[in-house]
Amino acid sequence: MLKMATHVHVKPPFSTTPCVSISTGNLRIKTTGTKTVNSCKTWKLVVAAAEASALSSSSSSGSFNRTSGGQLFRGNEICRNKKERSTSKKRVFFLDVNPLCYAGSTPSLHSFGYWISLLFSQVSLSDPVIAVLDGEGAIEHRRQLLPSYKAHRRKFYSRLSAFHKFSKDYVQRSQVVVDVLTKCNVPVVKVEGQEADDVVATLAGQILQRGYRVVIASPDKDFKQLISEDVQIVLPVIELKRWSFYTMKHYIAQYNCDPCSDLSLRCIMGDEVDGVPGIQNMAPGFGRKTALKLLKKHGSLQNLLNAAAVRTVGKQYAQDALTKHADFLRRNYEVLALRRDVDVHLQEEWLTERDRCNDSIILSNFFKMLEENKIPFQQKRSHS
Numbered sequence: 570m571l572k573m574a575t576h577v578h579v580k581p582p583f584s585t586t587p588c589v590s591i592s593t594g595n596l597r598i599k600t601t602g603t604k605t606v607n608s609c610k611t612w613k614l615v616v617a618a619a620e621a622s623a624l625s626s627s628s629s630s631g632s633f634n635r636t637s638g639g640q641l642f643r644g645n646e647i648c649r650n651k652k653e654r655s656t657s658k659k660r661v662f663f664l665d666v667n668p669l670c671y672a673g674s675t676p677s678l679h680s681f682g683y684w685i686s687l688l689f690s691q692v693s694l695s696d697p698v699i700a701v702l703d704g705e706g707a708i709e710h711r712r713q714l715l716p717s718y719k720a721h722r723r724k725f726y727s728r729l730s731a732f733h734k735f736s737k738d739y740v741q742r743s744q745v746v747v748d749v750l751t752k753c754n755v756p757v758v759k760v761e762g763q764e765a766d767d768v769v770a771t772l773a774g775q776i777l778q779r780g781y782r783v784v785i786a787s788p789d790k791d792f793k794q795l796i797s798e799d800v801q802i803v804l805p806v807i808e809l810k811r812w813s814f815y816t817m818k819h820y821i822a823q824y825n826c827d828p829c830s831d832l833s834l835r836c837i838m839g840d841e842v843d844g845v846p847g848i849q850n851m852a853p854g855f856g857r858k859t860a861l862k863l864l865k866k867h868g869s870l871q872n873l874l875n876a877a878a879v880r881t882v883g884k885q886y887a888q889d890a891l892t893k894h895a896d897f898l899r900r901n902y903e904v905l906a907l908r909r910d911v912d913v914h915l916q917e918e919w920l921t922e923r924d925r926c927n928d929s930i931i932l933s934n935f936f937k938m939l940e941e942n943k944i945p946f947q948q949k950r951s952h953s
Contacts, residue, residue, distance in 0.1 A: 591758055591916075658782045658799065661920060662693045663769045664700040664755065665787030666746060669805065678939055681746060684805045684812075686932050688786055689753065692803060692812050695922050698786075700750045701768045702759040709762070715904050717844035752931045754924050756916070763911050766791050770907035773800060775915040786812070791843075794835075794907060796820050796828040826861055833870035834860055836901040845901055852890035859887055870902055 664685070672680040689698075711718045747757045760768050766789065773783045773795060783800045785792045792802050793815075802815040820828045837860040839847025848855050863883055867873040876882050877891035891898075 591756060658780060660693075660696045660782045660784050661776050662688075662696055662698040662803075663773065663783065663785045663787075664688070664698055664750075665765055665769065665785065665789055665792075666700050666702050666750075666757075667765060668788050670746065678745060679936070682749070682932060682935055682939070685749075685753075686928075687805075687812060688803075689925060689928050689932075692786070693784075693923070695925055696784075697920050697923055698755045699772065699919050700747075700755050700757045701765040701772075702747075702757060703765045704759050704761040704763045704768075706762050707764040711764075711904050714900060715845065717846070718904055720844050749931065749935050753928050756919050758913065760911055760913050763908075763913075767908040767911050768913055770795060770909050771911040771913055772915055774909050776920075779915075779920070781920070784814075790840075791905070791907060793820060793828060794832040794905075796831070824861070826865060830864045830869065832902070832906055833864050833873070835905050836870050836898055837864075839901065840905065843905075845904055848890055848894055848898065851894055851897070852886060854886045855890045859883065863887065870898060874898065 666681075669684045670676055670678065670681045708719050712720075750757050758768060758772070769785060769792070773785070776783055777799055781799075783795075784803055785795070785800070786803050786805075788804055796802065796815075796817050798817060801817075803812045804815055806813045817828055820831070824831075824834070826834070834857075835845075837848050837855070838857055839845050839850070863873055864870070867876055867882070873882065874891060874895050877888060878895070881888050882891065
């Protein structure tokens, strides 16, 4: 069994490229050989107290619901995916950490613990999982383009260090969550100046080139622009108290268009949650139906704008909106498009089967710590 260094901190000494912080403390990798690899029985973590705390503080209009969007696809999705594993490409999971640290709009470590316990025990199992966090100053580039971008979003980690009821092991560098993940053999990647979404998009491309499938565990609708035959999303659905797969088939059924048009559609319609205004604010008649019709015909926003610049592409109100507000739409595209060129590189050990034998005790101790310390993040706060 290999043990890796607690922290790897990569920063080229004579470069302006961002700092990459990778946490791999206690990361244990299964090795192959003549002896059988250590195995463990599938565990079932009892998290009744944590579940009650995390779910009772969530409202039906919480952050998970607002980002999952559209239809909920019930059924035996997880069972079907287990059956498919033996005949399909191997899977690599990405864990979008920050949204899971909220119950509704309230920061909650219980919520984080509840959802990762379900993910590890019922969904990802021993498949590789890579956790990704926002880097320091991650949204500044997009805010320079659009000051309203995520203007009202509260950051979990910026508030965590203000509390002192944790033991030193959990307080240091505000890495309560990182500590749990690394103990569960999940590498944690954080790139200075980059949002987690962009890091995931970049690493996902590198993983696809190696012939794997990608599953992104997140409630964030931004990832829908990455959906393909080999990229799926698995959503935390509060109402069903479980993770639910969202695939290319589900996307087409929901929007009646191909996922490759998702980014273009959002650029036209805007994103209220992220503070990105849509064209309907300036052209009230230009709604989703019109946008879908034009994108089906032209394929992408860029193709649509190019066509509108030289000929009529639709009714006069749509034509006027596209020509008059072309720069507005291009700015939306630059804000909403996930970057695929972040300076981060896939490490071979991240693709190794995850040793999950100690998940149960690690997560049980985590919940015990939360109860003993009476973490104040669970308490509802008044909004200023």
